[in-house]
Amino acid sequence: MTAVSLRVDGVQYSDDVEPRLLLVQYLRERLGKVGTVIGCDTSNCGACTVHLDGTSVKSCSVLTVQADGSEVTTIEGLGAPGELHPVQQAFHEKHALQCGYCTPGMIMQATCLLRENPNPSPAEIREGLEGNLCRCTGYQNIVAAVGDAAQRMNAAAIADVPDPAGAQA
Ligand code: FES
Ligand code: FES
Numbered sequence: 484m485t486a487v488s489l490r491v492d493g494v495q496y497s498d499d500v501e502p503r504l505l506l507v508q509y510l511r512e513r514l515g516k517v518g519t520v521i522g523c524d525t526s527n528c529g530a531c532t533v534h535l536d537g538t539s540v541k542s543c544s545v546l547t548v549q550a551d552g553s554e555v556t557t558i559e560g561l562g563a564p565g566e567l568h569p570v571q572q573a574f575h576e577k578h579a580l581q582c583g584y585c586t587p588g589m590i591m592q593a594t595c596l597l598r599e600n601p602n603p604s605p606a607e608i609r610e611g612l613e614g615n616l617c618r619c620t621g622y623q624n625i626v627a628a629v630g631d632a633a634q635r636m637n638a639a640a641i642a643d644v645p646d647p648a649g650a651q652a
Pocket of ligand 2: 580581582583584585586616617618619620621
């Protein structure tokens with residue numbers, strides 16, 4: 484057993500784990516974070532995508548011991564309490580929530596994509612999500628939702644910029 488200490492969705496956890504325990508297993512089986520899904524277990528489908536220190540990773544390809552000392556965000560910790568993240572809201576409104584299998588990973592990957600590229604073209608969205616598979620190939624609404632989320636987040640960022648005229652008043 485190996486001691487690990489990591490922060491998941493804002494809560495600090497210290498545990499003893501088998502060195503071979505995958506991060507996705509730790510999240511689901513120890514912490515009950517079942518929104519992180521195992522679709523393939525071979526790092527192909529992206530259903531297990533989480534953020535590790537702000538970068539999206541496929542948690543079926545990361546050992547829990549590799550996450551020692553890190554900050555992990557799962558789909559359960561993405562929005563503020565009682566409030567959906569703009570990407571979650573856009574998936575809801577654009578009917579991109581097609582099944583519970585691919586959706587959490589798609590949203591986690593999309594969130595990271597928008598952090599790196601706040602204004603992606605549809606082609607860039609498709610490229611950014613190419614590691615996340617939808618078994619029913621329903622990508623159209625997903626791409627639309629990510630574009631919509633980008634607009635929302637950009638509008639919110641502009642609204643957050645203090646108005647210099649207002650500041651002087
Ligand atoms: S379960 Fe991790 S990529 Fe499919
Ligand atoms: S909608 Fe989830 S696999 Fe197709």
